[in-house]
Structure formats: structure tokens, C-alpha cells
Amino acid sequence: MSRKKPRKARIPGTPIVLPGSFGTKSAQDAAAQTRQIQELIDLLKRNHLTELEIERAGIRIRVRHEIGIKTVSASVSEAGQASAPAVTPQAVPASDLLEVAAGHITITSPIVGTFYRSPSPDADPYVEEGDYVKKGQVLCIVEAMKLMNEIESEVDGRITKILVESTKPVEYGQALFLIDPKATP
Amino acid sequence: MSRKKPRKARIPGTPIVLPGSFGTKSAQDAAAQTRQIQELIDLLKRNHLTELEIERAGIRIRVRHEIGIKTVSASVSEAGQASAPAVTPQAVPASDLLEVAAGHITITSPIVGTFYRSPSPDADPYVEEGDYVKKGQVLCIVEAMKLMNEIESEVDGRITKILVESTKPVEYGQALFLIDPKATP
């Protein structure tokens, strides 16, 4: 799980992958689940929470409300038929997280620090919106404790949005870039 | 309003009358109102309340859950087109209250005191279950502060249930008798 690596240089960003479906078994289940998710979203909003997670009978639903970004995202992962353990100290593997958005992959910050779009103040930015990038290409730097941590793209695709201004602080897990993995030059 | 009379002998009981309908204007209204009432009932139960009353735009809804008797009763009264005053210190007139039950009238205690079924320990009870009673007939005594208050029937009918044992304490508004007003000897 790349997002659990301790701070070091060249930490690749953690992509959030959009799945084809919620992974439910039937249309009925899907409808029930949608309702349940809606209820959770309501509960979330009503209580001014930013995150709510419920795990029951192998289904895990997590609803999250990014107060800064003002979008509601929901993720569902199914742990199969076996009833899930009561206590799950492990975080969900990044690849199981789903972004309910326009089919884009999000590159998030794996550490807390200051976001820089270029290697030095007078250098050009690593990337601009609209650029095509390759997996492994450096997208930005997050500086923490005087160390420059280069953040790489984990996919090929096109930068559709740069979400943070250069020199701004970023928290752990904060979305930095949106990449369209289906775009080709 | 008889229920507001201060304590004195021969206070007639306060009947709770069952209406034909909720008095709504259309089927649609009725459905919306039913939903609203259901919501209130849920709110009531969820919060372990015994009573909840809402007044808005001429509609007044009151839901009540008698913890002792374990039934849920709801009452609705319509104050016409005029918007109701924000503050209504007046109690609902007894005749507007509806008992959602088996078409029976409830005789309640207008005072706090001790319930006696007979005028003296060695006398016969005023009435027994199954008896036919006339409007104005004494049904029982509620003793308070050494004063014997005779409780009369406000309707003709048949005593279908005596709800309190003799010598037991009763609170204000406590149901004492159920009377079937449609029964004839």
C-alpha cells in the first residue's frame, strides 16, 4: 500500500480509481444500497461530519464530505460473503477506493507539506493543465521538513485539473491533480 | 370547557369523541397528512415522549403515546384558512379530541385523587362492566383532599371497560371508563 509508506523522496501519488459499478449483485441490491448510501449522506450532512464509515455483513460503506471542496463522494467495497471482522484497523487499500466523479483519477498527497509546482522558484512548472503525462513522471514537489518529495504520476493520461496553487500547504490525502487516463495525445 | 373547572363535587368526566374523518380537504392532503403524522409518531417513539403537538398554517396535529396503555393515538383539528396564532395557551376543547380506537368514548379523571367505585366501602359499586348508563349518571368517585367528587357520564351507552381498580390513585386526564355510545340495552 503505497499510501502507508513513510515520508521519503519520490513518493508516487495515490490514485483513486473509478470503478464501473458499485459491485452489487443485483439491481434490487443496488437500489437498496443506493437508498442506504443516501441515508448515510443525509446523516453525514445533518451532523456536519466529514466522514462516516459503516461495516456490516461484508459490506463496507464509506461516505465522505470534503468540506473544502464541497462535493460528496461515496465509496463501497464488498468483502465477499464472509461476514467482516468486527474490528478492522487496516485502512482500505487505495485501489478499492472509488471516486464518484467524471471518470478521472485523483493524485493525492501522501504526506503533509507545502505544494510546489516547479523544482525551484524560477524554473518552469513540472506540468500544466492539458499536458499529457506518463506513469512515473514527476508532477510536483511536496516539501516537508526541508525535504523535497517528488510526486509521480501512477498512470498515463492527461492532466485535466491542478487542484492546489503552488506554495500552498497540503494535508495528507489531499487531492492535487485530476488525470484523465483514457485521454491520448 | 368542563375540564378546566376547578375541583368541586359532581364534575362530569371528559369524553374523548371519535370523529368520522381527519377533516382534510382532499385525498392528496390526507395522504400527505398521514405521512406527516407517521413522522411525528416516529419522532415521538424515538424520543420516548408521551406527547407532541405541532401547529402550523391552521392545522394542528397532536400525537400522543400513553405509556401505561401502550396505544398510539393521534388527533388532528383544523382551524380553518386563517393561519393559527404562534402561541396557543388554550387547551384543545375536549370535543375536538379524537380517540383512534374501537369507537368507544373514554371517561377521564378531571382531577388528581383516589378512585372509588362505590360511595362507601360496604356499598355496591356505582357501575359494573356491561352496565348501561345514562348521561348524568354517577360512575365513580374521585376523592381529593377529603372531598368526594362524583364523576358523571356525559353520554348514554354501555360500560365496556373499567380501567382503574377501586382505591387506586389517578392523575389528571387518566382514563377511567370506556363507554360504547352506540350500544342500547
Place this chain on the structure above:
Amino acid sequence: MFKKVLVANRGEIALRVIRACKELGIKTVAIHSEADAGAMHTRAADERLCVGPAESALSYRNIPNVLSAAEITGADAIHPGYGFLSENAHFAEVCESIGVKFIGPTSENIALMGDKAKAREIVSSRGLPVTPGSPGELKSEQEAREAATKIGYPVIIKAAAGGGGRGMRVVNSTDELGRAFQAAQAEAKSTFGNDSVYLERYFLEPRHIEVQIAADVRGHVVYLGERDCSIQRRHQKLVEETPSPAVDEKLRREIGRVAVEAMKAVHYRNLGTVEFLLDKDRNFFFMEVNTRIQVEHPITEMVTGIDLIKEQITLADGQPLSFKQPDIRLNGHSLECRINAEDPEKFTPSPGLITRYSAPGGFGVRVDSAMESNALVVPHYDSMIAKLITHGRDRQEAMARMRRALDEFVIEGIKTTIPLHKRILTDPDFQKGHVSTTYLERFLAG
């Protein structure tokens, strides 16, 4: 000791009394109106009983029903709280006559102190300072005019049976006297059923200082410091504190001594509050005695550590005072904000459903309230829904704590006076302790 106490009240004070009884191992009976069925105080008690419809005259003030409730539940004492029957001498007398202990002063104490003019007369006759005014009831406009001329304008005409600002008229000059006298008399008659009025000097920017006293059946009387209740709107207190920023140790002892003497003079029993007016030159004058536990009693509890409700109960039981005068040490400073279900600017009542309620907590914060999420604030009674009380090592800390507690307090679904309290607590005049009974009026206008 009592086995079972009936609490003849509702809301936070009913809950307060029930809590004290629980800690003393005494069973409790809650009474309630139909509007309060399921209210928190009824759930907190061991037994509950409906005593009438929403109108308090037919339920909480309904003496036959309240006494019947005590009778059928076997309660051996009644705590009246404040308001309702708490200062009803007839009720206290009937309780005594049927062998149910009234937790409060004697019916004679209540009757005497209920007649404000007479109370002033007695206190004055002992050589204690009372506000300069007519010696007793004013029989005519002429008498009023003579008294006013003797005392000097401005004067205030008050109803002898009064309270809460009703039947009061400020008179600035001889021209205004005639009309004011008649108006005050008429209002006294219509409000209290008694047109007896008296007259006092009217002070500009005075402080309302009151002294908590406690007296046992042996006649020992102790004072528990003062409370400064100068922040009032239309004679309704909003913020109270102890000690008063205007009272030093020497003045405290003087006022305390006067309060104790006044209470001894009338053979007072149980808890009571002696109200004084403190002028700008630190002269103080007796105003009246409140023969009940007061809304703002918690701030005295915070600085003395003494549970005043428990003390009321044990005193009513005939036990001696649990402390002597030298035991009373005032530790730190305490403030109380009364949170009302009202628009914080227009002061219109705001009853309704509380959709979310979350009270502040932590060190030095006390909340006395019978509210919770999904509770209904019914429109039939007083609008006060919570008392927020803070304690600190000094006034600065108590104020800082109050500000952070007000910030934490969440009450949604209705309007409350919390925003007003936040404004007061950040006002430089308040922070410096520069307040009087006219402070709030100016503050709201400014």
C-alpha cells in the same frame, strides 16, 4: 429525613431538585401538565403524575391537584422550586396544616415578605438602611406628593404586592406625579388584585446586589456572599455573577451583617435572598426579600461549594445548618448566563422543537437545563431553557470560560439569547465590571 419529595415545578429547577434528592437518597415525585408529559423532569423522577392542562393556573399552580398528588403518592414534603407556588403563603400554610412539609420558609415569613412596604418598615425600624421612601402604603396622591417632596425627585412608585417590574412608575418631577400614581395603582390592582403602592427614591445607574442567606430552626443565620444581578432587561436578569466587582471584603461583611440582622428580625427560616440597591457612592439600601430559591443560586454554589438545594431540604427537615459563618469562603469567581428561547434582538419568544442540542463541558463549566435534542420548548411557560454557569480562579478566567462555553453551546431549531450573551461577554464595559441596572438598555440601544 424525608422519604419522598414531590417537586411542584418543571424544567431545569425541577430537575435540579430531583438531582439533589437523588444524592440525598430521597425518592421523588414529578408533577406535570399535559403539555409537559414526557418532559425531562418527569423522566428523572421516581414517579410522575399529570396534574392538569397546559395552563399553569390549572396544573402547576392548582393547589388542590398538587396537594392531592402529594397525598396519593405518599410524599412527605413538597419542594416548590421558584415561581408557581413557591411564594404562595396560603399554599405553604395548607401544606403545614395537612402534615406535608413545605421546603422553604414559614408561611408567616412568606406573607410578611410578600408585603414589600411592610417588610421595608420592619427592616427600617431596626435601624437598618432601606431605600429612602414612604414609610408604608400611600393612601392618596397627596401623601405620595408629600413623601416625594421629602425624599427628593426622581422617585419610583411600586406596587406593595409587586415584582418583575409590574406596577412600577418612575416620576421625575412633581408635574408627573399625579398621573403616575394613578397608573401605578391601577396596574397594581389589575396585576396583583391589590392597589396598595409605596414610593422610593429612584437611583440612577444603581447595582442590584443580593445576599444569599440560610437560617435553621434554632435561629442561626449565615450569609453566603453576594450576587451582582445588575444586568437586567425590563427587570428580568440575564447575567449574574459573584463576587460583585463592586463589593470588597469590607463592604461584603457590612452588607452581610445587615442581611443577617434583617432575617433575624423576622425569625426567618430556610433559604432566602435579601436584595439591596448599591449606589455609585457604595451606599447600600435594603429593597426586599425573596423567600424562594433563586434562579441564579448556582453561582453561589460554585464559589462556596455548598449545595443550596440540599441545604434547603435538610433545613426543612429541622436539621441545623451544615456550616457556620467562618466556614464560608468564596473560592474564585462565578458567572451565569440565562439562555432563553427568545429572539436575541427582538426578545420575542421562540418556542418549538429543538432539533439539535449539545451542551458545553469541561473544567469550570456547569449547565443546568432540562433540554435535549428533539425536546419541545412549549409556549406555555417561562422562556428560560438553560443556565450556563462558569467558574474560574478569578473574574478573567470565569469570563474567558463563559465565552468559550457560549461558543460550544449548540441549540438548533429555535432562537436563543446565546448571541446576545456573546456580545455582552465581549463588551469592554462588562469586562471591566462597569455595569448597573441601566447597562443593558444602553448596550442594546448602542
Place this chain on the structure above:
Amino acid sequence: MFKKVLVANRGEIALRVIRACKELGIKTVAIHSEADAGAMHTRAADERLCVGPAESALSYRNIPNVLSAAEITGADAIHPGYGFLSENAHFAEVCESIGVKFIGPTSENIALMGDKAKAREIVSSRGLPVTPGSPGELKSEQEAREAATKIGYPVIIKAAAGGGGRGMRVVNSTDELGRAFQAAQAEAKSTFGNDSVYLERYFLEPRHIEVQIAADVRGHVVYLGERDCSIQRRHQKLVEETPSPAVDEKLRREIGRVAVEAMKAVHYRNLGTVEFLLDKDRNFFFMEVNTRIQVEHPITEMVTGIDLIKEQITLADGQPLSFKQPDIRLNGHSLECRINAEDPEKFTPSPGLITRYSAPGGFGVRVDSAMESNALVVPHYDSMIAKLITHGRDRQEAMARMRRALDEFVIEGIKTTIPLHKRILTDPDFQKGHVSTTYLERFLAG
């Protein structure tokens, strides 16, 4: 004074620190893991920042991320709370090196007191009473055998880097020693990464008595009374109180003097707690020093009136102590019950959604908690969800108040230890104050 404090913790202690900062007019930054996004402590702060995933090693204990969070938010001090990084000398040192004030003792204080054997040695060298035991680390089984023979059985082998009962073995006779020594060493190695162990006399039914001390940069040290934390289950405290029923004024002064001397010997700064063992004959022995604010600090606040978190902050700022030894008066009695999200009989964790939360209130009741209705108790951290603290004029009143407050406390949706606390509070032995560190084990078995 600090402008902005980063609170490197979560739950009730994070909220506690934020409240203190608010009252001091200091801005706050909350950090949180992904599992705690939206937790109450994050909403109470002025700023909030995610520092990692649920696992505390990658978030709350993640030194680079925590320090980066301080850096990018411009915080000039960090309060570590308890647990997590609070007793990490390396963290304190790095804070100092980058110019962010660590609110707590010096890194040297932490490092020294973290080595329990060395701490005992220093204290013992000053002629202060320590539990009879090996002078320092035991290099071999043979050394352990000699030390045990000299001290007399039973003895207890402890990990030098230990805490919380890990790496401890009671040895009743010479036969058991070999196996116990090896087991303790292995467990110390695996738990703390350091197989250094030492040995002490093992007492039957001792009391755990700890003394709160505070020290400023000028070297003034004051003690703030003791806390009796004898009620423990597997070395986890459940109920604490002050004063201890076993400590009178004379003993308090003796233990206090020893605590102050020990802290002066190591040039201690800021707040700390000196733990003692008190045997049945009222002999007391130094055990160790906790170099953090403790969970049970509120009971000391209740009886002294002093806000210990604020004192930590002003001391870290270099200000002198806000009190001298004679200012410390213990008013009344205070108890704390730790409410855990656990099955009250099997002690299995009970995380989940709190469907209804209603905390007790009123006089003498304090709740420190970051819970509310619809809050989620996440399974990743400590199970303590609330501290219920009561204060009374005496032990009787504090206990009665605790019983009624426990009755009022509503937490639905998960299991809590409230039923266990109710049982303890009504147990005759507890009520008489007849407890020791073995009390709870017997109570649960009985």
C-alpha cells in the same frame, strides 16, 4: 505567549487542550487521521489537517507529518496530550531543534524518566524511599537471583522501558525465577525493543498513590496533592480520587516533599506525576515519574481550582508558576470514572455508532468527552470515550453525585463500562475506601 498551538492528539484530551487554548486566547490547529475526519476535536479547533491514515503510527505518531503540520500552519507550540508522542524524547528534541515549543518537560527529563531503572537509581541516591529492588538493570539471571534473595520474595520483574503492565512478571519463589526472568526479558524486547529489566519487591494489596507536581523554568516546584488510582484492571485505571482515603495531612506533606525533592534532583520542568506505592503500614516508595499530563488530571483541578492544562502552556512559555505551595488548598473531594467503549463484563471493545448520547449535568458534575449523538467510536484507538468527574464537599457527597450522574448518563448504540462503575460505586468496600490495586480483580471475581 504562543499565538497558535498544534494539538497532536485526538478525542477528549485534544478537546481539553483546545478549550484551554481558547480561554487563553490562543489559536489552535487540530490534526487527525483519516478515521477521525470530522471528529469533534477537529471541529473545535480553528484549523484542521489530516496527517495520515487510521493507524496511529502513520498519523498521530508520524513525527514528520506532525511537524510538517506545525510548520505549514505556523504553529509555534505543540501540545502532545497523553499517549502518542507525549513521552517521546526524540520528538520533544526535534520540536526544540526546529523552534517549535514542546508543551511538556525537557527532552532530557523525558529520556531520563523513560528509563525507569535509572530514575529509581537517581531518586534512591538522594536518600529518598524507592521500592526495594535491584539498583539498576539486571545483566543476568544470576544477578536477578541474588537481588531477589536480598530483597525477599515475592518480587516483580519489570521492563526498564515498560509501562501498562507489559513485560512484568511476579515471582513468588526462587524456583520460579529463571523462567520469569527470561519471559520478562523476551517480552520487554518484543514490546519495547529493549530487553533491559529490573526487579522490585512485590507488595500485596498496595495502593497506587501519585502526586501531581508543577515546576517552572526558575526551578520552583510545587505539589498539588495526591491522587489515589488503586482501582485498576490489568494496570489500566478505572476510578481515581483525590484526596486518597488512605492519606492524611501529615502523610500528604511527607509524600509531597519527597515528590518535590525527586523532581528538583532531575531539574524537572513543566507538569509531571510522581507515582508511589503505599503499603498497608503506610510506608510509601517511589515507583516512577510520568512526564505527561495524565488522564486523571481533572480531579486535581476540581479540588485545587487550578487549570492544569493552562498551567502547562504558560510554564512552557517560560512564565513562572501561577501559585506558590501555600496557595494550594484542597477543597472537598473529587472522583473520576473512565467510561470505556467496552463490554462491562468481558471488557471486549465495543466500537460503533453512538445513536444517542446525553451527558449528565448540574452542580459538581464535569464531563470531559468528545462524543455526541451520531458520533462514531472508531476501533483504531483507545476505548476511553468519556471521563465523568464529580466534586463534593466530602467523599460521601462526591460518591452520591457520581451515582446520580452515572444514572443520568445515556450512551446508546455501543456498550460502555457505566454498569461496572455503578456496581463499584455501590460496593461497601469502595464506599469505605478499602481498596488496593488488587481490589478490582477480587471485585470482578466475587
